[in-house]
Structures are given as C-alpha cells and as structure tokens.
Amino acid sequence: MLDKAKQILRKHYGFETFKEGQEEIIKSILDGKDTFAIMPTGAGKSVCFQVPAQLLPGVTLVISPLISLMKDQVDSLNEAGISAAYINSSLNYGQIEERLQKAREGYFKLIYVAPERLESQRFRELLQSVQLSLLAVDEAHCVSQWGHDFRPSYRAISSVIREQLPRPVIAAFTATATKEVKEDAIKLLLLRQPDIFITGFDRKNLSFSVMKGVSKRDFVLNHMQDNIGKSGIIYAATRKEVDGLWRELTRRGYRAGRYHAGLSDIEREESQEAFLYDDIHVMVATNAFGMGIDKSNVRYVIHYNMPKNMEAYYQEAGRAGRDGEPSACILLFEPRDVSIQKFLIEQNTRAEERQNNEYQKLQSMVDYCHSQRCLRKYILNYFGERDAPPSCDNCSNCNDETDYVDITLDAQKIISC
Numbered sequence: 082m083l084d085k086a087k088q089i090l091r092k093h094y095g096f097e098t099f100k101e102g103q104e105e106i107i108k109s110i111l112d113g114k115d116t117f118a119i120m121p122t123g124a125g126k127s128v129c130f131q132v133p134a135q136l137l138p139g140v141t142l143v144i145s146p147l148i149s150l151m152k153d154q155v156d157s158l159n160e161a162g163i164s165a166a167y168i169n170s171s172l173n174y175g176q177i178e179e180r181l182q183k184a185r186e187g188y189f190k191l192i193y194v195a196p197e198r199l200e201s202q203r204f205r206e207l208l209q210s211v212q213l214s215l216l217a218v219d220e221a222h223c224v225s226q227w228g229h230d231f232r233p234s235y236r237a238i239s240s241v242i243r244e245q246l247p248r249p250v251i252a253a254f255t256a257t258a259t260k261e262v263k264e265d266a267i268k269l270l271l272l273r274q275p276d277i278f279i280t281g282f283d284r285k286n287l288s289f290s291v292m293k294g295v296s297k298r299d300f301v302l303n304h305m306q307d308n309i310g311k312s313g314i315i316y317a318a319t320r321k322e323v324d325g326l327w328r329e330l331t332r333r334g335y336r337a338g339r340y341h342a343g344l345s346d347i348e349r350e351e352s353q354e355a356f357l358y359d360d361i362h363v364m365v366a367t368n369a370f371g372m373g374i375d376k377s378n379v380r381y382v383i384h385y386n387m388p389k390n391m392e393a394y395y396q397e398a399g400r401a402g403r404d405g406e407p408s409a410c411i412l413l414f415e416p417r418d419v420s421i422q423k424f425l426i427e428q429n430t431r432a433e434e435r436q437n438n439e440y441q442k443l444q445s446m447v448d449y450c451h452s453q454r455c456l457r458k459y460i461l462n463y464f465g466e467r468d469a470p471p472s473c474d475n476c477s478n479c480n481d482e483t484d485y486v487d488i489t490l491d492a493q494k495i496i497s498c
C-alpha cells in the first residue's frame with residue numbers, strides 16, 4: 082500500500098518524497114487506525130488524507146471550516162485528475178442536488194463539506210447510502226472551546242460517526258498542539274485509541290535567543306545598525322511602545338513602519354504594503370500585525386516584550402525566514418513583561434478556569450525565558466515533539482553567547498497562590 086501511496090504522490094502531485102510525518106500518518110490511516118496529526122501550517126496535512134482517500138475502497142468525507150479553503154483544495158485535486166467535489170452554501174439548490182446524485186453514484190473519491198452541512202437531513206441520507214471509508218477532520222481544533230476558532234457545528238461530527246455503519250476510520254488534523262485542544266478533540270471526535278503524530282514544528286533555519294538584563298532600547302539600536310537594509314519585525318506589547326520605538330527609529334533615519342489597532346485602516350494597509358514591497362525595512366507592531374502575511378525574506382523578529390504564551394511567540398517568531406535562509410528570533414525579557422501579561426489576563430479573562438489556563442501558559446512562556454537548556458528543544462517539547470536532540474547549536478543557550486547575571490529569579494514563579 083505504501084508503495085502505491087508513493088506512486089500517487091509522484092503521479093498526481095509531482096512530489097518525489099514525503100515530507101516529515103506524512104508517510105507514517107498515511108500508513109496509520111491505511112492500517113485502519115484512528116489518527117490524530119498535529120503539524121504546523123504549511124507542513125502538508127492535506128496530502129495525509131488525500132492520498133489514503135485514493136487508496137481506500139469508499140468515499141472520504143473531509144470536514145473543512147472555510148469555503149475558500151475547500152474550493153482551493155477541490156480545484157487542485159480536480160486539476161490533478163482526482164475526482165472530488167465540495168457541497169456547501171456557495172452552491173444553489175440545483176447544484177447541490179446534482180452533486181448529491183453524483184456522490185450517490187460513486188462519482189467522487191473525496192467530498193468536502195463545512196460542519197454545518199452535517200446538520201442537513203438530505204446530506205445525512207447521502208451518507209447512509211454511500212460507503213464511507215474515511216472521515217477526515219481538517220482544522221480539528223475548531224471542535225474545542227480551548228481552540229482559537231471554536232465552531233459549535235464541529236460537534237455534529239460525533240453524531241454522524243455514531244450513525245455510520247460500518248464506522249469509518251477517523252483522522253483529525255490541526256496545527257494547534259495544546260494539551261486541552263488535543264484531549265478535547267480526541268474525546269469529541271470519538272477517536273478510538275488514536276495514533277498521535279506531532280511533527281514538523283522545527284524550523285532549522287531560525288536561531289532563537291533570549292536577552293535578559295540588557296537595555297532593550299540600546300539592543301534594538303545596535304541591532305538596527307548591524308542589520309541595515311534587512312527586513313525585520315519588532316513586536317511590542319502596547320501601541321504606545323510601538324509609537325515610541327517607531328518614532329525613534331524613523332528619527333534616526335531607518336526605514337521603519339508601524340502597525341497597530343489604533344491606526345486607521347488606510348494607514349495600516351499602507352504600512353503593510355510598504356513592508357511587503359521592501360519600501361520599509363522594519364515593521365514595529367503589536368500582535369495585530371502578521372496574520373496571513375506571507376513575506377519570505379524576513380531576517381529577524383525581535384520581541385521587545387515577552388508575549389502571553391508560547392503559541393503566540395512561536396507563531397510571531399515563525400514569520401522570520403520562510404524562505405529557509407538563516408534568520409534570527411530574539412526575545413528581550415524583563416520582569417515587567419510578566420506583570421503586563423498578568424494584568425492583561427486579569428482584564429480579559431473572566432472565567433476562573435480559563436484564567437488558570439492562561440496563567441499556566443504564561444508560566445511556560447516565562448520558563449522559556451529563564452531556561453538554561455537548548456531553546457529549540459524547549460519549544461519542540463512544548464509543542465509535543467518528544468525526540469528533539471538535547472542541543473541545537475543555534476540558540477543563545479547552546480551558543481552561550483550571553484552570560485548576563487540573572488537578576489530576575491524572584492520573578493520566575495508567576496503563580497503565587
């Protein structure tokens with residue numbers, strides 16, 4: 082079967098080899114095991130269910146949250162000569178009926194739907210009349226309230242599974258690896274002793290540094306001088322801090338832009354465009370900046386303040402070096418950052434359970450800043466990759482560039498009660 086999977090990869094996708102994790106995940110699905118795969122964005126999750134779909138006898142139902150994503154995937158499958166269709170609210174009644182009919186006749190190997198479709202009686206009837214081999218849940222974190230995109234309709238998936246005889250293999254995919262999301266997804270998607278794969282979080286071309294006990298401002302100014310003309314992002318916690326830094330850099334003649342929620346839409350858009358087209362080199366921004374930005378040549382991401390958790394940090398830092406060239410992720414830490422984040426949690430999170438959860442995540446972020454071990458290993462372990470090597474030779478702890486006296490020990494434990 083795996084040989085056939087490789088043939089499909091070559092023939093339909095034009096790829097010679099699998100990316101990290103893909104082969105194992107495909108094998109697990111083909112062996113008939115429920116499978117849960119956590120891989121970051123861009124790691125190649127789609128192939129992991131599309132390839133088995135072509136080898137299994139029946140239909141694969143793909144649950145996908147976004148109509149645009151569905152269309153992209155189905156279009157490229159069709160272009161690759163694989164028979165697939167989506168059934169969603171972008172179609173009119175006649176088109177939906179036509180696709181349901183074709184599906185009944187066994188015309189499609191893959192059918193993509195949004196979770197809401199599972200609540201339609203007509204669609205449930207279709208599912209009763211086809212052989213469902215695989216149910217692939219993309220963006221599976223949407224089923225969990227702990228995830229960042231909770232989508233109540235994802236809960237309908239379990240009732241479909243219960244009705245389906247014989248029960249299909251279930252494979253769930255997400256880039257969100259927190260413990261709560263993982264446990265929730267396994268429970269709510271009724272996964273039976275799933276094989277769990279967590280792979281591909283390592284970004285080898287990124288170097289990680291934490292700087293403590295330095296003057297942040299001086300550090301940034303030195304860094305700017307050493308990196309003239311290179312593209313970079315500096316994240317700061319507040320609009321005020323962004324404005325201050327931006328003014329300072331501009332005054333010194335650096336081509337800097339700024340981005341935060343306090344600016345008008347037009348200002349933000351202009352700033353973003355200028356950055357994308359390298360008219361400005363450094364973007365000083367709050368965490369409002371970066372969603373959906375795909376700029377390949379960002380050489381550094383500096384965090385002027387510590388973010389609220391490792392998920393946020395890795396997502397923001399990960400905007401560096403998408404082109405695979407060496408790039409730096411530098412976090413400037415001071416104890417005050419912890420108080421800021423604690424304050425924000427108290428302000429923004431009401432429910433106690435949630436607050437504790439946020440505190441725990443903050444604690445992991447603080448621990449990262451104080452860790453003496455390999456920072457890359459810390460990150461990979463945090464995201465669930467167990468077998469990271471003990472040292473990467475590409476982080477400030479492995480390279481031991483810095484030997485600052487640690488004046489922040491007292492601030493290490495943020496959870497005081």
Ligand code: ADP
Nearest residue numbers: 096098099100120121122123124125126127128
């Ligand atoms: P994800 O859903 O994990 O974000 P995608 O499935 O959208 O990732 O895939 C990301 C990119 O990786 C796509 O451009 C896809 O064509 C490419 N890709 C997937 N598998 C392979 C492979 N085995 N070799 C090379 N590129 C691949």
Ligand code: MG
Nearest residue numbers: 123126127219
């Ligand atoms: Mg995807």
